[in-house]
Amino acid sequence: MSTYLIxxxxxxxxxxxxxxxxxxxxxxxxxxxxxxxMFDSAGFVDPEEKALLEKELGLDLPIPVQYWHWxxxxxxxxxxxxxxxxxxxxxxxxxxxxxxxxxxxxALFFSILFxxxxxxxxxxxxxxxxxxxxxxxxxxxxxxxxxxxxLLILMACVAYLGEIPIYTDTPETLWDELALYLLPSAAxxxxxxxxxxxLTRSSMLEVLRQDYIRTAKAKGASDNSINYVHALxxxxxxxxxxxxIEAAFLIGGLIITETVFNIPGVAHFLVEAILxxxxxxxxxxxxxxxxIVVVINFLTDLSYAVLDPRIKYAD
Amino acid sequence: xxxxxxxxxxxxxxxALGLGFGASVAEAQKSGGVLxxxxxxxxxxxxxxxxxTNSTSSPYMGVFNNLVMYDHxxxxxxxxxxxxxxxxxxxxxxxxxxxxxxxREGVKFHDGKPFTAKDVVCTWNLVLGKAxxxxxxxxxxxxxxxxxxxxxxxxxxxxxxxKRKQPAFLSLLAGGYSPVYPCHVPxxxxxTHPIGTGPFKFVSLKQNExxxxxxxxxxxxxxxxxxxxHEWTIIKSRSTRVLAFxxxxxxxxxxxxxxxxxxxxVKEQAPHVQCYKGPNNVSTNLIxxxxxxxxxxxxVRKAMVLSIDRDAFIKILGHGxxxxxxxxxxxxxxxxGMTPDALAKVAGYSTDVxxxxxxxxxxxxxxxxxxxxxxxxxxxxxxxxxxxDPAVILIDHLKEIYIDAELETVETSNWHAKVARKxxxxxxxxxxxxxxDPDAMFxxxxxxxxxxxxxxxxxxxxxxxxxKQSMMESGPERKALVWEIDKRLQxxxxxxxxxxxxxxxCWQPYVKGFVMMTNSIYNGWRLxxxxxxx
Numbered sequence: 001m002s003t004y005l006i007x008x009x010x011x012x013x014x015x016x017x018x019x020x021x022x023x024x025x026x027x028x029x030x031x032x033x034x035x036x037x038m039f040d041s042a043g044f045v046d047p048e049e050k051a052l053l054e055k056e057l058g059l060d061l062p063i064p065v066q067y068w069h070w071x072x073x074x075x076x077x078x079x080x081x082x083x084x085x086x087x088x089x090x091x092x093x094x095x096x097x098x099x100x101x102x103x104x105x106x107a108l109f110f111s112i113l114f115x116x117x118x119x120x121x122x123x124x125x126x127x128x129x130x131x132x133x134x135x136x137x138x139x140x141x142x143x144x145x146x147x148x149x150x151l152l153i154l155m156a157c158v159a160y161l162g163e164i165p166i167y168t169d170t171p172e173t174l175w176d177e178l179a180l181y182l183l184p185s186a187a188x189x190x191x192x193x194x195x196x197x198x199l200t201r202s203s204m205l206e207v208l209r210q211d212y213i214r215t216a217k218a219k220g221a222s223d224n225s226i227n228y229v230h231a232l233x234x235x236x237x238x239x240x241x242x243x244x245i246e247a248a249f250l251i252g253g254l255i256i257t258e259t260v261f262n263i264p265g266v267a268h269f270l271v272e273a274i275l276x277x278x279x280x281x282x283x284x285x286x287x288x289x290x291x292i293v294v295v296i297n298f299l300t301d302l303s304y305a306v307l308d309p310r311i312k313y314a315d
Numbered sequence: 316x317x318x319x320x321x322x323x324x325x326x327x328x329x330x331a332l333g334l335g336f337g338a339s340v341a342e343a344q345k346s347g348g349v350l351x352x353x354x355x356x357x358x359x360x361x362x363x364x365x366x367x368t369n370s371t372s373s374p375y376m377g378v379f380n381n382l383v384m385y386d387h388x389x390x391x392x393x394x395x396x397x398x399x400x401x402x403x404x405x406x407x408x409x410x411x412x413x414x415x416x417x418x419r420e421g422v423k424f425h426d427g428k429p430f431t432a433k434d435v436v437c438t439w440n441l442v443l444g445k446a447x448x449x450x451x452x453x454x455x456x457x458x459x460x461x462x463x464x465x466x467x468x469x470x471x472x473x474x475x476x477x478k479r480k481q482p483a484f485l486s487l488l489a490g491g492y493s494p495v496y497p498c499h500v501p502x503x504x505x506x507t508h509p510i511g512t513g514p515f516k517f518v519s520l521k522q523n524e525x526x527x528x529x530x531x532x533x534x535x536x537x538x539x540x541x542x543x544x545h546e547w548t549i550i551k552s553r554s555t556r557v558l559a560f561x562x563x564x565x566x567x568x569x570x571x572x573x574x575x576x577x578x579x580x581v582k583e584q585a586p587h588v589q590c591y592k593g594p595n596n597v598s599t600n601l602i603x604x605x606x607x608x609x610x611x612x613x614x615v616r617k618a619m620v621l622s623i624d625r626d627a628f629i630k631i632l633g634h635g636x637x638x639x640x641x642x643x644x645x646x647x648x649x650x651x652g653m654t655p656d657a658l659a660k661v662a663g664y665s666t667d668v669x670x671x672x673x674x675x676x677x678x679x680x681x682x683x684x685x686x687x688x689x690x691x692x693x694x695x696x697x698x699x700x701x702x703x704d705p706a707v708i709l710i711d712h713l714k715e716i717y718i719d720a721e722l723e724t725v726e727t728s729n730w731h732a733k734v735a736r737k738x739x740x741x742x743x744x745x746x747x748x749x750x751x752d753p754d755a756m757f758x759x760x761x762x763x764x765x766x767x768x769x770x771x772x773x774x775x776x777x778x779x780x781x782x783k784q785s786m787m788e789s790g791p792e793r794k795a796l797v798w799e800i801d802k803r804l805q806x807x808x809x810x811x812x813x814x815x816x817x818x819x820x821c822w823q824p825y826v827k828g829f830v831m832m833t834n835s836i837y838n839g840w841r842l843x844x845x846x847x848x849x
Binding site: 031037047053082151259260 | 357359360365366367368370371451452453454503506507520521522523524525548549550551552554555556558559561562563564584726727728729730731732735736766767
C-alpha cells in the first residue's frame, strides 16, 4: 500500500508539472495580450506605450524565463501581482476560494442527498408512477441548463417574494450564508443529483437481480436492509466514480451560477481573469483547480478500497 | 421630417421629466445614507485621466474636482452652464491665448495635503507627457494639442498658454474627464487608490464585487455631500442586475444601463421607479479602413454611405427612439448637432432610400462591380449585442449595392488592438464623447494623427476647418461652420454616423437631487447634491 501511495504521489506531481506547462503555454497562445486589453478601456492602443507596459509586466521576456519566474515564485508562495488590480494575486484569489468551496460542497451535498436515495427508490419501485415521475425529474435535471434554471429561480423570487437572493454583501452569520448559498447550490446541484440518481437507479437494478439479493430476501431480510445495506453498498461503486468526476467538474457549472447569483467566487473570477488575460491570476487559479482535481481523483481511487473489500492496492 | 420633430418633442418631454427630478433639489435635503448602485463590471482603474469609459468616470468622479465644471443641476452641458469648481474665477487674455485661473484657497486633498497651483500644473503636464511620471494610457492627449504650457504664479494662480485662440478650451476643462490630480501621488497609486479633493473618498475596490466611497468630511464645499457614501456592486449579468434593481436591492441603476426594450420591462415590474430616457451622445458608426483597397477610393466609401437606411436601424434596434444625427448630437439634447432640416440635405440622410441606393449602385457599377462581380468584405465588430446587431443590418444594406459582407465578431477585449493595427476592412463601432463640443469631437475622432481616429481619415483642408471653428466664439457663426464640417465628414465617409443611441437610467423615488446630463454620460456624476429622502 505504501509503495502504491508513493507511486501515486509522484505521478500526481508529474501530472501537475505537465499541467503547469500546458496552462502557461496555452494561455500565451490565446490571441490578444494584457497590454492590448488594458488599452481597450482607453479606446486606442499606442504601440510605444504598449511596449513599455509589456516591459513593466515582464511580458517582453522569453516564455521559458517567464515560466521559470512563475514556478520559482510558486515554490516560495509568491503568486505575483494581478495585472488588472495591481494587487498581490494571493490577496485576490485566497478570499474567493472558501466562497466557491462552500458553494461546491453544498451543491455536492445536495446532489448526493437527493440523488442517491431517489435513485434507490426509483430502482426499487421500477415501472411504477413514482419511478416515472422521478425519471422525468431526473431527465429535466440533465437537460435544463443551470444558467436558465438559476435565472428562473431569481425571476420567481422577485415576482412572488419581492426579494432577490443575490450576493451583495459578505454574509454575517452562518444562517445568512446558508440562505445565500442554498438556491445557487440547488441550481447547480440539480444536474449532478439527476446524474447520480440515474446512475444509482441503473446500478441498483443490476444489483437487485443478483443471486445474493434473492438469498437475502429468502432469509427474510427487511426491504430496507436489502436495498440500503446489501444492494446499495455494491451499487455505489460506479456512483462514487461519478461523484468524484462531478466534484471536479462542478467548477464548470459554478461559473454560470456564480455569475447569475453574483457570487464572488473563484469560478466567476477565473472567467473574468481569462477574458482580461490576467496571467498571474489565471495560471495560479487553474493550477489550484488542477491540484484539487488530481487530489479528488486520488481520494476517489482510495475510496474504492474502503467501499469494496475485494479491491486491494498491491505494493 | 415630421416624424423627426415628433420624436424630438417626445424626447423634450422625457427630458423635462429629468429636469423635474432635478427640480426636486429645492425640497429640504436630508443628510445621511449610502447610495447603492449596481455596476456592469469592474472599472479598469480609478484613474479618470487614463480611461475613456464611464465604468471609471461615473463611480470615481466624486473623488475629484475640476478647475471648472458643468453645472450638475442643468441637464444640457454648454459653455453657458460652466461654473467655478477649484477655480474661483477665470479670465482670457486679450488675444485669447492665455487662460488664467484664480484657485480656491484652503482646499485639501483626501490625504490632508493642501491643493495648490502646482497640482494643476502637474496634472496637465502629465496629460501632455511632459511630466517625469507617465500615464500608462492617455486617451485625451488629442484634446490638448493646442496647449503649449501651464504656468503657476504663486500657490493660487495658474495660466494655460495656448498656441492659438481656442475659446472652447474652457469646455474641455469642465467635463468629467478633466479632474485635478495631486502632484504628490504617483499615477500607479491613482489607478489603484485615487486621491482627490472631491466630496467622496475612495475606500476600496474588490474585483467583481464592489467599489466603495465614503463621505469626505473635510470637503471644501460647505454642507456637501449629503450622502455618507456611495457603493457600486458589480454585477456582470444584466438580467440579474436589472432584476435586483426591480426588487429594490439598489437605489439606482448604472449610468445609461437600461436599454429601450428593457425599460418597458422595468416600468412594468416596478412602476414606481423613476427613469430618465434620452440620448447618451454615444453614436453607432461605420468605420472603413481607408488604407486598404478598394476603400482607399472615396467613391466606394460614398456608395457605402448611400446604402445605409438609417430609419431601418432606428426602427429595428431603437424601437423608433434612437436619433438620426451627424457626428454631433442635435438639439434639444445636444448643442451643436444638425437639425433634421439640415441633416436631410446631407448625402445619405434623405428618406428616399431607394433613390440613394440607385445612386450608390451607379457608383459601384462605374467601378466595375455588379451582380456578377460583387465586392466581398468582412464587417468586423465587437462580440457584444449593441455592436453585433447593427452590424448585421449593415451587412443587409450593403448587399443592395453589390457588396457581400460577412460578419467578423471580435472578442471584445481585442477590438481596439485590431482597429489600431488597421487589421479590418469595414467595422462597426460605438463612439461616446466626453464633452459636447466640436473641438472634443473633431480633434479626438477626425483629426490627423489622433490615436482615436480609427479610420485614419486625414485631410489638411478639414484640419484647417477644424482650426477655424475652434478659434471662433460659441455662437451662430461657429455653429454654421460646424454643421458644414459635420456634413462633409458624413459625406466623406470619415466615420459615418448611423444613429445616436438612446438609453435610460433609473432610480428609486426616494433618490433626490440627481440630474442626468442629456449630452454626455461622462458628466454629472459628482453626486455631491444627491440625497436620500428615506
